[in-house]
Amino acid sequence: MGPDDVDLAWLCGLLHDIGRFEQLRMWGTFRDSESVSHARLGLTILEGAGLTGAELGDGEGLLPRFTGDPAWASVIKPAVGLHSDLRLPDGLDPRVRAFCEIVRDADKVDIVRVFSQGECEAILGLAPDEFARGGISDEAMVGFRERRCLGPDDRRASLDGLVGVICLAFELTSDVADEALGERGYLGDLIERPFGLSPRFADPDTRSKWDEIARAMSWR
Known part of the structure; x- marks a missing residue:
């Protein structure tokens, strides 16, 4: 440019x-x-x-x-x-689309930053003990496995918002944004110690789903 x-x-x-x-x-x-x-x-x-x-x-x-x-x-x-x-409309002027994608990519990276540096209660409205007992819905996992951003209908359980933020990485449109996300370590921090808390959840189903997410995102 x-x-x-x-x-x-x-x-x-x-x-x-x-x-x-x-x-x-x-x-x-x-x-x-x-x-x-x-x-x-x-x-x-x-x-x-x-x-x-x-x-x-x-x-x-x-x-x-x-x-x-x-x-x-x-x-x-x-x-x-x-x-x-969730998606840009079809038919946008190519120049307008390019600027929209720049803003959307930067916004996605910044949302991951906010989640990685924020506190659970402020971000998700959950106290740490509630977070430890939280759940991840099957709908959210379908979106994760399809490597796409989650829509409102995919967010049904208390931790689905967190999964949705991780899914933002799948739809970055530029290598620059993808590299920025990796270099700053926001995503790794969010997965390894979400909100500075242990991701060893009380519910075995939540633990299994989180382990799947962590394994799938380890390349980042």
Whole structure:
């Protein structure tokens, strides 16, 4: 990429989670399942559609504060609005898709980082003793074995969110992102000592599934 496109990618990354602030203010949570899609909310904030208030003005979006270039705006808006979707839609302009994939890859790596460095209660809402007694659903394991990201219907047990984060590694689109994930050790830390806790789970079924996950991901 040339320097202008590097700057554009940087700005997409800077703005991709702009919806998180309003999400937390309005719903008191970062969980999309308990509020709204933070990506769609971010797009709404940038566009200003239907928003009013002292910070935004009457329906004025925030994007003009960052760029007045329509060509940049046409890339930033889908990069923000689509970054948390399970799949990108067909028919995207190739240039737009490239920037969307950059943001999505970086976001996946960062989510693994957050999980590897965070605390169980803050991330999963489970106390350490609850984590030790946690379960992994058969649906989550099907997704893992198919080497794909998990959708909402695949997350049924208390530890499925953790399995879902590990599955993010399967759908990185660039070698750069894959190398970054490996070099920083986030995934290995998450598997060997999730949240700094022992993965020797009380439930034999959970232990067996976690051992399968650890073996399959050992190459990373």
